[in-house]
Amino acid sequence: MTTPRLTHRRGRLVAAVSGLAVTAVTVALALPAAAAGSTLQAAASESGRYFGTAIAASRLSDGTYSSIANREFNMITAENEMKMDATEPNQNQFSYGNGDRIVSWARSNGKQVRGHALAWHSQQPGWMQNMSGSSLRNAMLNHVTQVATHYKGQVYAWDVVNEAFADGSSGGRRDSNLQRTGNDWIEAAFRAARAADPGAKLCYNDYNTDNWSHAKTQGVYNMVRDFKARGVPIDCVGFQAHFNSGNPVPSNYDVTLRNFAALGVDVQITELDIEGSGSSQAQQYQGVVQACLSVSRCTGITVWGVRDSDSWRASGTPLLFDGSGNKKAAYTSVLNQLNAGGTTTPTSNPTSNPTSNPTPSPTTTTPPTSGGSCTATYSEGQKWNDRFNGTVTIRANTNISSWQSTVTVRSPQKIIATWNGSPTWDSSGNVMTMRPSGSGALSAGQTTSFGFTVQHGGNWTWPSLTCTAS
Numbered sequence: 026m027t028t029p030r031l032t033h034r035r036g037r038l039v040a041a042v043s044g045l046a047v048t049a050v051t052v053a054l055a056l057p058a059a060a061a062g063s064t065l066q067a068a069a070s071e072s073g074r075y076f077g078t079a080i081a082a083s084r085l086s087d088g089t090y091s092s093i094a095n096r097e098f099n100m101i102t103a104e105n106e107m108k109m110d111a112t113e114p115n116q117n118q119f120s121y122g123n124g125d126r127i128v129s130w131a132r133s134n135g136k137q138v139r140g141h142a143l144a145w146h147s148q149q150p151g152w153m154q155n156m157s158g159s160s161l162r163n164a165m166l167n168h169v170t171q172v173a174t175h176y177k178g179q180v181y182a183w184d185v186v187n188e189a190f191a192d193g194s195s196g197g198r199r200d201s202n203l204q205r206t207g208n209d210w211i212e213a214a215f216r217a218a219r220a221a222d223p224g225a226k227l228c229y230n231d232y233n234t235d236n237w238s239h240a241k242t243q244g245v246y247n248m249v250r251d252f253k254a255r256g257v258p259i260d261c262v263g264f265q266a267h268f269n270s271g272n273p274v275p276s277n278y279d280v281t282l283r284n285f286a287a288l289g290v291d292v293q294i295t296e297l298d299i300e301g302s303g304s305s306q307a308q309q310y311q312g313v314v315q316a317c318l319s320v321s322r323c324t325g326i327t328v329w330g331v332r333d334s335d336s337w338r339a340s341g342t343p344l345l346f347d348g349s350g351n352k353k354a355a356y357t358s359v360l361n362q363l364n365a366g367g368t369t370t371p372t373s374n375p376t377s378n379p380t381s382n383p384t385p386s387p388t389t390t391t392p393p394t395s396g397g398s399c400t401a402t403y404s405e406g407q408k409w410n411d412r413f414n415g416t417v418t419i420r421a422n423t424n425i426s427s428w429q430s431t432v433t434v435r436s437p438q439k440i441i442a443t444w445n446g447s448p449t450w451d452s453s454g455n456v457m458t459m460r461p462s463g464s465g466a467l468s469a470g471q472t473t474s475f476g477f478t479v480q481h482g483g484n485w486t487w488p489s490l491t492c493t494a495s
């Protein structure tokens with residue numbers, strides 16, 4: 026299968042602002058000048074990522090809609106047309122007309138397709154809603170096989186199973202007719218999808234899994250860890266990312282994405298929309314983009330529609346274009362953040378693989394174990410016009426007697442204050458090595474943290490981290 030068309034990573038030049046230290050200006054001038062990406066897809070491609078949207082087949086004849094979609098996005102999800110009720114309205118009678126229209130529009134315009142969704146408790150055709158037991162299990166597996174076979178070779182990634190976990194504090198599976206066929210229905214669906222289209226990435230997709238501390242997030246995390254440990258074919262996890270004031274973008278979003286990625290799967294933002302308007306909406310969008318850019322295995326972002334008026338919740342004006350197709354403040358903040366880039370934060374030794382040390386437990390909320398003996402995780406702190414705070418949490422994965430952590434900032438950023446640690450600097454001033462100010466001994470599972478203030482000079486990207494322990 027092909028991967029998204031990527032352009033080379035270019036040296037990013039953040040506009041030098043007046044009043045910067047001379048050294049920072051010198052570094053900036055030494056970099057090659059580069060044009061910023063002027064569309065979402067171009068800007069995302071600079072870091073090897075895609076930027077997608079959901080498309081409704083019925084809107085493709087709307088010229089404003091299709092020209093924005095064609096200009097800005099390079100990954101296409103059918104908003105409803107590839108779901109179970111659309112593709113198998115009567116048992117064993119498949120209907121691909123609208124799904125095919127979207128796929129052929131996407132492919133003829135050089136775009137890739139995310140398939141959505143093979144198995145789901147919702148939007149089942151009527152005949153399936155009334156089924157149970159082994160006949161339902163077999164019908165579901167047949168559906169997965171038929172649809173994935175029909176689109177074989179044309180789908181970059183499939184949402185094989187959608188929304189199978191319960192909301193609330195249980196962290197367990199959602200009750201549904203599919204769940205009642207046996208807890209292994211999800212892995213059975215993944216195996217059937219792999220057999221039908223071995224080239225497609227296979228994703229589990231859900232909502233309210235963005236906040237690392239939520240039980241639902243932990244439930245999905247434990248399932249993915251278990252799948253990787255047992256060799257169930259899963260390649261990616263989709264985070265729908267439907268946000269509003271009651272469910273805002275969590276400040277630990279990057280932690281969630283990074284912890285899932287450390288299990289050995291890609292992570293993707295699959296249905297992003299954020300209700301609101303103006304700068305507050307723009308800032309939240311920026312936070313989501315920044316979180317994805319900080320995780321190298323966050324391979325792309327899809328927004329759930331083109332204009333506000335196209336949204337499933339149009340009254341919340343949650344998208345990047347207004348009803349007339351004008352770019353909103355949120356669009357500009359997303360584009361700017363994509364162009365500014367992000368740091369990818371190595372929190373674990375890349376040779377480590379949690380699957381080699383499987384300790385699946387359905388109830389644990391332990392973050393992933395890394396191959397080193399400590400893990401460093403970045404969290405955002407307060408932000409000001411000219412600076413921001415960050416905290417690094419050091420977690421001992423084994424008993425350790427001491428640790429050290431490097432924090433690398435990118436020009437023209439400068440670390441101007443630190444706390445809870447003893448820093449030293451390399452000659453460039455960009456790499457700080459932080460050591461514990463007292464004893465660094467931690468027993469396995471214990472954490473400690475230190476913090477710092479970065480004067481950002483217009484570059485909001487997060488620092489990259491390493492952690493080593495003795």
Ligand code: 9MR
Pocket residue numbers: 104105147148187232265296337
């Ligand atoms: O946007 C979709 C809307 O047009 C449909 O009526 C709705 C039916 O369930 O599904 C919407 O898309 C959902 C997606 O398939 C799964 N995650 C939640 C999305 C928003 O409800």
